[in-house]
Amino acid sequence: MVPTTDLLPLAIAVPLLGAVVLVVVGRWLPRPAIDALVTVWAVLEVGCLAWLWLRTGDGHSVSWLGGWSPVRGESVGIVLVGDRIGVGLALLTGALVLAVVVYSWRYFDEPPEAHAGTFPALILLFEAGMVGFALTGDLFDAFVFFELMGAVAYALTGYRIEDPRPVQGALVFGVVNSLGAYCSLLGIGLVYARTGELGLAQIGVQLARHRPDVLLSAAFVLIVTGLLVKAAVVPLHFWLPDAHSVAPTPVCMLLSGVMVELGVYGTARVYWVVFSGPHGITHAHLRAVFVAAGVLTALVGAVMCWQQRHLKRLLAFSTVGHVGLFLAGTALLTPAATAGTALYVAAHAGVKAALFATTGVLLDRYGSVDEHGLYRRGRDLPFVGALFAVGGLGLAGLPPFGTALGKAVAEHAGEDEFPWLPAVFVLVSALTGGAVLRAATRIFAGAGPRPRDQYAGTETTGGGEEPEIRDPQRRVPVPMLVVPAVLLAAALAVGLLPGLGAALAHAARQFTDRTAYTTAAIHGHTVAPSTPVPDVGWSAEGVLLALASTVLAVLLAMAAVWGPALRSPAVGRATAVCDGVGRRVIVPLRRLHSGHLGDYVAWLAVGMAVLLVVMAV
Amino acid sequence: MSRSARIRLFWATAVVFAAVYTLACTGLPHFGTAVHPYGTRAVATSLRQRTANVVSSVNFDQRALDTLGEESILFASVLGTLVLLRRARDERVGPPQAGRVLPSTRLLGLVMVPITLLTGVYIVAHGQLSPGGGFQGGVILATGLHMAYVAADYRVLKRIRPLAVLDLADALGAGAFVALGFAGLIAGGAYLQNVLPLGTFGQLSSGGLVPLLNAAVGVEVGSGIIVLLASFLDQAVEVRPARNSGSGGGT
Numbered sequence: 001m002v003p004t005t006d007l008l009p010l011a012i013a014v015p016l017l018g019a020v021v022l023v024v025v026g027r028w029l030p031r032p033a034i035d036a037l038v039t040v041w042a043v044l045e046v047g048c049l050a051w052l053w054l055r056t057g058d059g060h061s062v063s064w065l066g067g068w069s070p071v072r073g074e075s076v077g078i079v080l081v082g083d084r085i086g087v088g089l090a091l092l093t094g095a096l097v098l099a100v101v102v103y104s105w106r107y108f109d110e111p112p113e114a115h116a117g118t119f120p121a122l123i124l125l126f127e128a129g130m131v132g133f134a135l136t137g138d139l140f141d142a143f144v145f146f147e148l149m150g151a152v153a154y155a156l157t158g159y160r161i162e163d164p165r166p167v168q169g170a171l172v173f174g175v176v177n178s179l180g181a182y183c184s185l186l187g188i189g190l191v192y193a194r195t196g197e198l199g200l201a202q203i204g205v206q207l208a209r210h211r212p213d214v215l216l217s218a219a220f221v222l223i224v225t226g227l228l229v230k231a232a233v234v235p236l237h238f239w240l241p242d243a244h245s246v247a248p249t250p251v252c253m254l255l256s257g258v259m260v261e262l263g264v265y266g267t268a269r270v271y272w273v274v275f276s277g278p279h280g281i282t283h284a285h286l287r288a289v290f291v292a293a294g295v296l297t298a299l300v301g302a303v304m305c306w307q308q309r310h311l312k313r314l315l316a317f318s319t320v321g322h323v324g325l326f327l328a329g330t331a332l333l334t335p336a337a338t339a340g341t342a343l344y345v346a347a348h349a350g351v352k353a354a355l356f357a358t359t360g361v362l363l364d365r366y367g368s369v370d371e372h373g374l375y376r377r378g379r380d381l382p383f384v385g386a387l388f389a390v391g392g393l394g395l396a397g398l399p400p401f402g403t404a405l406g407k408a409v410a411e412h413a414g415e416d417e418f419p420w421l422p423a424v425f426v427l428v429s430a431l432t433g434g435a436v437l438r439a440a441t442r443i444f445a446g447a448g449p450r451p452r453d454q455y456a457g458t459e460t461t462g463g464g465e466e467p468e469i470r471d472p473q474r475r476v477p478v479p480m481l482v483v484p485a486v487l488l489a490a491a492l493a494v495g496l497l498p499g500l501g502a503a504l505a506h507a508a509r510q511f512t513d514r515t516a517y518t519t520a521a522i523h524g525h526t527v528a529p530s531t532p533v534p535d536v537g538w539s540a541e542g543v544l545l546a547l548a549s550t551v552l553a554v555l556l557a558m559a560a561v562w563g564p565a566l567r568s569p570a571v572g573r574a575t576a577v578c579d580g581v582g583r584r585v586i587v588p589l590r591r592l593h594s595g596h597l598g599d600y601v602a603w604l605a606v607g608m609a610v611l612l613v614v615m616a617v
Numbered sequence: 618m619s620r621s622a623r624i625r626l627f628w629a630t631a632v633v634f635a636a637v638y639t640l641a642c643t644g645l646p647h648f649g650t651a652v653h654p655y656g657t658r659a660v661a662t663s664l665r666q667r668t669a670n671v672v673s674s675v676n677f678d679q680r681a682l683d684t685l686g687e688e689s690i691l692f693a694s695v696l697g698t699l700v701l702l703r704r705a706r707d708e709r710v711g712p713p714q715a716g717r718v719l720p721s722t723r724l725l726g727l728v729m730v731p732i733t734l735l736t737g738v739y740i741v742a743h744g745q746l747s748p749g750g751g752f753q754g755g756v757i758l759a760t761g762l763h764m765a766y767v768a769a770d771y772r773v774l775k776r777i778r779p780l781a782v783l784d785l786a787d788a789l790g791a792g793a794f795v796a797l798g799f800a801g802l803i804a805g806g807a808y809l810q811n812v813l814p815l816g817t818f819g820q821l822s823s824g825g826l827v828p829l830l831n832a833a834v835g836v837e838v839g840s841g842i843i844v845l846l847a848s849f850l851d852q853a854v855e856v857r858p859a860r861n862s863g864s865g866g867g868t
Contacts, residue, residue, distance in 0.1 A: 006802055006808060009682070009798070009807075009808035009809070010808070012682075013798060013799070013808065015684070016689055016791075016795045017792060017796070018794045019693075019696075019791075020692075020789070020791055020792030021790050021792070021797065023696065023784075023788040024785060024788050024792070027781075063807065063808075065681065065807060065808055066678060066679065066680045066681055066682075066809045066811065067801065067802070067807040072652045074654075074658060075682065076655070076658050076659050076662045076675075076678055076679040076680070078680050078682045078683065115696075115700075115703075115784075118696050118699060119700070122693065122697065122700070125689060125692070125696070128689065129686075129689075132686065137859045140680075140683060141680075141682060141683055141686065144683050144686035144690070145686055145816065147685055147686075147690055148689055148690050150695065151690050151693050151694050151697065154697065155693070155694075155697025155698075155700055155701060158700075158701050159700060159701075160702065161700075161702075161705050162705050162706055162707065168703075170701075186638075190641060190642075190645070190653075193645050193646065194644070194645065194646065195654070196652075196653060196656075197654065197655065198787070213641075213644050214640040214641045214643075214644060215641040215642075215643075215644030215645065218637050218638060218640075218641035219641065238842065274734070276867075327675070334824045443775055450776060484786055505785050590618075594618065596618070598618075598620075599618045599623060600625070602618070602623045602626045602627045602630075603632035605626075605627055605631065605634070606626060606630050608630070608634065609629075609634055611634060611740055612634065613633060613639045616637055616640075617679050
């Protein structure tokens with residue numbers, strides 16, 4: 001019987017060992033054996049994390065690596081701390097990796113010569129990085145795992161080297177994220193110089209003994225800059241659409257499904273444990289700044305998502321939009337909003353991964369992810385079309401998807417402080433879901449007039465993509481259909497299983513309680529959180545808002561598909577107004593996404609400078 | 618954005634950053650203060666662990682998980698490079714050219730290659746005692762081999778560079794670190810716990826698990842760097858690109 005404390009390091013060691021085994025035996029095994037081996041390994045990891053989830057319960061699992069448990073509150077070692085938010089994210093990662101591994105069974109036809117195990121090995125290393133990041137209770141160790149997932153993600157993004165676009169996307173991804181990571185390292189240096197500690201809880205205790213000053217706020221901003229780059233918060237988000245639109249589909253499922261969300265998790269964890277104590281950064285200050293950043297990100301992501309015809313780019317911008325909502329949700333700093341966001345993240349991961357997976361089928365069949373170029377061509381794939389449309393409805397927040405429940409809980413938690421917040425949530429999910437529904441209607445139902453096909457200035461079409469597999473004549477492989485279906489079912493289950501909501505409500509209460517974390521990490525005691533358990537069930541108001549966003553999404557999609565066919569003066573006037581808004585607001589916004597690395601670095605500097613100023617005053 | 622707008626924007630933000638960061642640095646402890654909470658603890662612990670090189674004690678004993686993560690980053694980077702620099706369908710390969718080298722350079726290389734390799738092994742093996750260790754020694758090992766490229770030519774380097782074996786050694790070195798961590802669990806302790814006999818302070822056999830982890834990292838770094846450089850050198854020396862490529866990005 002493995003003790004709970006040993007499950008934490010095992011969850012990191014298992015995928016690392018798996019990567020080594022795959023690289024070693026991958027040179028001799030045939031392809032099906034490699035696929036079977038990596039699947040077994042992914043199942044093993046899910047089992048390990050599920051066990052950890054059950055054993056952790058409503059408390060904290062704490063493990064001091066190397067046996068360096070603190071003596072009189074001091075230790076030289078590294079601690080892993082699992083609460084149900086951290087372990088839950090690790091479990092979500094494990095589940096998505098399993099889905100990706102199964103999806104890729106028949107996917108890549110061209111593993112590198114004599115290194116057939118490399119792609120699955122990289123996926124397992126990616127998993128180790130994400131799980132380690134979710135479970136660590138040490139600031140520098142978090143940075144190490146953050147870099148591990150980064151290094152793997154850059155390589156996976158550029159995997160299709162025949163096409164220059166993935167290589168460019170990976171380069172932008174690598175440079176922007178590395179610059180963010182340097183900022184984090186600078187910030188870690190500042191807090192280490194002041195406190196002489198690296199454990200999150202220990203730094204938090206030491207910082208609480210100093211008066212708040214510029215060092216505190218500057219260190220916070222620098223540390224979270226790297227995390228916010230990963231989370232693609234405007235204006236640090238420019239790398240994301242360029243990378244996610246060109247990465248291989250299975251990799252996109254992981255990038256959008258969970259890696260980006262880990263940036264929000266890291267920001268929230270660092271704030272709660274390290275900076276929220278006495279003499280720290282006040283709740284009101286953080287809430288004002290980060291809710292604003294979240295709303296800005298959500299709106300930019302949603303508007304840009306609606307503008308895209310390149311399907312993977314569309315989905316990438318919808319991730320930006322939703323991450324904005326997640327950031328706003330966690331920045332409300334209440335247990336209820338945190339629980340709602342956690343539900344939303346879990347369900348969104350299923351929906352978004354399913355949407356990428358079905359887009360992968362289109363890429364496989366037609367060598368294109370262009371909404372306009374694929375017009376009517378998906379009519380022989382009704383099941384894929386149904387999955388894509390259901391995914392769009394899930395993204396828009398159709399009850400009883402988990403996205404709707406999570407959104408409703410977060411909206412309800414925020415509306416006292418910010419009465420307009422539910423409107424933002426409804427608008428963003430309607431625009432992103434509507435964009436997916438619009439594409440589904442055109443591609444799979446062939447509805448509406450044929451969309452214009454010519455290149456219109458600032459636009460990425462998505463035609464002429466290299467198919468990721470070589471044989472377009474074969475039938476769609478079964479795993480490529482089963483995986484998105486299961487993922488959508490899981491997103492539905494998140495909304496329907498009352499046990500999960502209750503568990504996350506307790507988890508959110510733990511997550512937002514600094515004392516409980518600190519006591520568990522340093523002293524090994526359990527302290528019951530002082531706040532009440534938030535209510536995360538369905539409410540009438542929540543269902544109505546979710547229905548509203550779904551209806552709005554359907555209406556937007558219908559207007560976009562059939563609108564151009566209508567001939568009446570009212571429609572003409574509406575079109576003229578839309579064109580005017582487009583020229584003044586949307587075209588400049590699109591031009592900012594120039595694909596120029598120098599621009600992106602300049603915007604990274606702008607974002608950091610603005611945060612430095614607003615957090616220092 | 619135009620070039621000048623971009624540069625102006627960047628400088629404006631750089632000034633803000635410099636001002637705030639300078640102000641933040643005034644809050645740091647003064648130079649030369651006596652209080653070093655982590656340093657004091659780490660030095661005392663490494664003495665107790667009979668590891669003369671405190672840095673190695675921190676890296677491979679006290680905070681070994683960080684090093685596990687870092688060597689995994691290297692492992693992943695080598696794999697990633699293999700993937701990204703694999704031969705594409707449209708790349709042609711030509712044989713490397715023979716280079717002209719002065720006989721004295723060749724002789725110097727012949728003498729220096731074994732000396733450098735020996736130095737590398739020494740640095741890895743003495744990581745628990747003196748400055749150095751698996752990362753530093755591994756890089757020296759890899760550099761030593763590449764002297765053959767400088768002192769002779771690429772064909773000689775290819776002959777003395779068993780890539781298939783080194784590739785395997787890279788993975789096995791990374792795996793050995795992960796596996797050695799299980800020793801602690803098997804002995805009833807924690808993962809990565811230093812459960813081996815600690816030996817006598819200052820002796821080659823001191824430090825318990827530290828020399829073994831150093832050796833694993835040394836093997837991994839040495840072979841990993843050679844594989845990494847091989848990928849780049851192959852691109853530079855052997856591969857001739859066939860077609861021009863466009864650029865990516867978009868809106």
